[in-house]
Amino acid sequence: MSNSEYSIRIAKIEEFESIGKLMVQVYAALDGFPKPDEQPKYYEFLANVGELTSKPGTEILVSVSSDETIAGAVVYFGDMQYYGSGGTATQEKNAAGFRLLAVDNSVRGKGIGKSLTLACLDKAKNQKQKQMIIHTTNAMKPAWKMYEAIGFKRSEDLDFKQGDLDVFGFRLQL
Template sequence: MLIRKMKEHEIEFVRMQRLEGYKEYRSLVSEDHWYALKGTLSSDSDLNKGVEIFVAEIENQLAGSIVLFPGKMASYEWTSDSPDYPEIRMLAVDHQYRGHGIGRALVQHCIDLSAKQGYSFVGLHTADFMKNAIALYTKMNFERVPEFDFEPVNDGIIVKGFRLPIPLLHPLKNKSQIE
């Protein structure tokens, strides 16, 4: 598996793959919530300056994608809260590639990149109806940050904030130099 930046000509395929991957949630949410989610997955917010889209490629096929918004950038249209750390969004893995660690690898790529950029945290949002996502983020030690929760439409579904503390990377190689 190769994780790389998305090429410009791949954006429409990535957006269609996202929508296809999220269709399983349509019956679990209100119509208003589905249209808000669908709009987010296909909006141009992922093309804003500083936003990066990464894809997982297996044997020349795009198996999944993820978007990383930089710190202090509003990553949702309906909230003005912007944490001072990057935000992972729109993780999607093609159905035929699920269960092979692709989602985890994409998330880890964003964590590693955020660490290299010197951030102390990386965040994300998800809802309880996305059970596989909740399980993945819990296994990866993301912690809840309820102060970043929001309700995109008035249907009782809370989109929950999570973040992962990133260990400080020390440029010093010798442990005795750190102490």
């Protein structure tokens, strides 16, 4: 899965620290999203995102340029029990999910988020999953249009609150 400038692959362990820094940078810059001083444990979780790959079926996918610069990343969960969100998503069966989609602000608008999303969908289909589960927030509204164009539907049964932050569930039947 690639466009002319970027290709998608599984992240290497030695990239986990850079990916964590990218996620902290991207999420801290979102308008209306809690800042590091408001939710320090969440940002510590982002910084240590590589630890999630110790769970079965969990991988980080990265979009890299031809010189191997990381342009974006996402965490794919082949087993929802390890998804780690609030709400009911972790009880979903025959489902995969992805979280923590982050694209470097300097390369936004080049289809990197969409290509990472489609790579997750391909992976879930190859694993014979029946649906894909994701969560997003009002601060991530620009991504909602992309998700809906791909076919994701709002699923209020998956909604939850993270502190004062409303988190909205979406699902796509595969």
